[in-house]
Amino acid sequence: MNRLPTVDEYLADVTAEKVTAAELLNDRHDPAKVAFTCIDADLNAVDLTYGELRERSEKVASALSKLGVRPGDHVATLMSKSPDMLATLLGIWRLGAVDVPLFTAFAWTAIELRLTASGAKVVVVDADQRPKIQETSAAVVVVGATTEDDAAAQFPEDLSFEALLAAEKPGFPAFVGNKDTPLVLIFTSGTTGHPKGVPVPIFALAAFRQYIEASLDVREEDVFWNAADPGWALGLYYGVLGVMVAGKRNLFLRSGFDAKTCFAVMEKFNVNNFLSAPTMYRSLRAAGVPAGSNIKLRRASSAGEPLTPEVSVWTKEHLGSEVMDQYGQTELGMFIVNAWADELAKEPRPLSMGHALPGFTCAVLENASDNIAGPNTAGRVAVNVKESPLAWFSGYKDAPERTAQRFSADGTWYYTGDAGRRDEDGYFYFQSRDDDIILMAGYRIGPFDVESVLATHPAVQESAVVGEPDEIRGEVVVAYVVLAEGNDGSDDLAAELKTHVKTNYSAHAYPRKVNFVPSLPKTPSGKIQRFILREQAK
Template sequence: MTSLPTVAEYMADVTTDKVIAAELLNDRHDPAKVAFTCIDANLNAVDLTYGELRERSEKVASALSKLGVKPGDHVATLMSKSADMLATLLGIWRLGAVEVPLFTAFAWPAIELRLTASAAKVVVVDADQRTKIQDTAATVVISGSASEYDDAAQVPEDLSLEALVAQEEPGFPAFAGTKDTPLVLIFTSGTTGHPKGVPVPIFALAAFRQYIEASLDVRDEDVFWNAADPGWALGLYYGVLGAMVSGKRNLFLRAGFDAKTCFAVMEKFKVTNFLSAPTMYRSLRAAGIPEGSNFSLRRASSAGEPLTPEVSVWSKEHLGSEVLDQYGQTELGMFIVNAWADELARDARPLSMGHALPGFKCEVLENESDVIAAPNQPGRVAVNVPESPLAWFHGYKDAPERTAQRFSADGKWYYTGDAGRRDEDGYFYFQSRDDDIILMAGYRIGPFDVESALATHPAVQESAVVGEPDEIRGEVVVAYVVLSNGHEGSDALTDELKKHVKSEYSAHAYPRRVVYVESLPKTPSGKIQRFVLREQAK
């Protein structure tokens, strides 16, 4: 059995005087080794080697530099999983620039917020996403041919990624930074305000690599498939950055999720190590195993929302592996886990998210103080920062007040914002968010974003958005709406409001149910009491 690296060994690569992200992620690996297998909707596949990715990304870096992008500048990507996306991401990091991920289900207001907050110089957009981009100061670069898409915009000022790259030669020198050099600016979901920008430094690669190797137990011989979207933390941190820094191949499927496709990918490509949100497992369970299927699964893991025990039991019987639950956040990645690697593995307990990974010291604090709670006493999940050498989050971009809310005054504790407990054997259990985030299908949806979109509809006087339990998705968005004078609730208006949120915010976060009410529960100071509505929605 090969021993896992120590925390110090994971950190060694990212704490030298000069740290080259492109070297850690790509250039140190065997150029003939497959980095990604890119799969289209028809399950046709093309392998992309580290050598090919290096050459393509060097050309992208050169092209971006000629557009005026410098180290430290922000470049946004509105792209689906493809070889172009991978070359673009690595090109950004090779240049020393900072990637701003944009989820492809976002509508223009959500995109605009992120472009404006990051001051992105360039946005690289798939051709079929171009119509979403409106007035922006960023230079727009198109990936793919607009002629392939009936609804793609034809804008004379747009630049073609293919044409730009064709003019370049490989050999662009990789930027050398430090452990604090940012790679990514990713935005969290908003609760009572706009989404917060989380700078992800090169140092975070140490924690990402540890999770891939120690928690997921991805080995060189594995066929690894992280099914999460790189527009969000789980997909970007562990489908791209973590996979690359550890030199492990990942499947990159460019297709929307459905159970039939998922089963087909697992079987055709002989997936042995699978990571996804519990929603996907529940959807597979609901669909039923296709007759005659033959799977090769060795490890199955879930993250993004709590895992219920029956899913793991079903997966063990039908897919070949139980599912182990993992816990993390945009701000820290995964850090409390049920680990698969032999050196860290312990018997999983129903509903438990496991133990802290090495390099993280976690506790449950009392609700009203920073005193460690007694075993099985409900409290607040927190990270002891001085005793957590792999903790990499130090604050939100341009948001000192919101950063201060996350840390104790003495800097000792990082508050996760989640309520939980810890049993007498050290197993952690998730109980609830202590804010208003909705966990749906692995996505973290802030009610503020949905409420802001609803507020722009003339029929809506005010609204409050909460999560409602759902058997497949974990939670779904429910909107409680107070109508403006002259408007009445109806099925037609409900459909209109759903479409409105899709167009004004995001196609993934629209309310599955709209409840029309005379008034919303509020505190004496006028704040909406969403917890009252959550109780009604149960």
């Protein structure tokens, strides 16, 4: 059995009087050890060692400093997964600056919001992403613009990443900060509305490392692959920061996600510890494992949105491991989990998020007060931050009113904004965002409960459930359903799905309306935006 560090041991790294992010993330590790295996669309791969990453990031830090970037300044990154991205991120942190991640699927509106809110001095952008950048006060550094035919060549004011680095030598001294030194300004996904800026300090690295080791159980001999994009919290926290502070290796696939490529990567690189969102697992299930594949996962984990049970059943049968559901937020990372590590592992229960990780004290509060709700009573999921030494979120950037809404008046509770319950054995269950709860004739109905039942019907690929105003009941349940391939929407199928929910969940919570749709509105990170569907249902 691998011994897990204690909470105090995790904290010791980040709470010294002087703390150096570059040391924690990179420089203390064996320079010959592989930090990342970077894979291109043709599955050609190159290993990037901690030593190579140090040298390249020192050049990046030096180049950025000559552009006027100082500790505490913001540098945005609009880059796909590559060695250049990793060197840039570590270079930013080595300089003491703050990364502002930009997802490569963003359009200008989303990019502009983040550049403006952060006041970024520089944006480092891949050449194929450069045309998205419109008028900005930030200096633009382009990666990979090598010929006059490149789209980036039409912007003569741009700076070349390669030229900047060619003029630099390694050896740039790493900035020495403390636990409150910011590393990242990441914005929430906009699941329920306007994105909010979340400052991520060095202190958060303790919690990120714990999740890698305690929840995911990533071991030295594992081939770990976090398939999430580092433009979002799951990919950045646990595909870059968490694995680096833990000294582990991650696969970094540059191409976009599709089931065929995912299976091929698992097969070729012998992946045995996999982390992804439920959307990806559902895509794998829909495609089916290629004939002759020999994929054998030791650990499979899911995060980012609720996991419906049919995914775990399929994954255990076809990939060798059930999927453990994990719960967290951009504001805190993961903190309620079905942990894999031997010391923390408990028998998973259907639809449960599991238990709070050590270092976090969590509860379900009553809806009308901060009293702890009784077992199996629906309420508000919250974190007692005064009793949670690994809790690191202190507030949104330039948004004191939004911050105040997240904490109780006495500062004891952080309100997640999610509804759930906790059973008599301490297992937590997610129901929905607070805003997504459906109030029908005095009943509180969580969309996830209904969606989980709909997911077990063979005709359903995915669904989203919202409330529609009703004069008599207040609200009624409405389902938006994306059908699995080979199925057609009809009145008969709609009636069958209603009966399916009545029979397998509850007679009061079945959808009064079933709308068949080609797709569901989602954030770029894949989370369903139910608030858009609620607007449609009015």
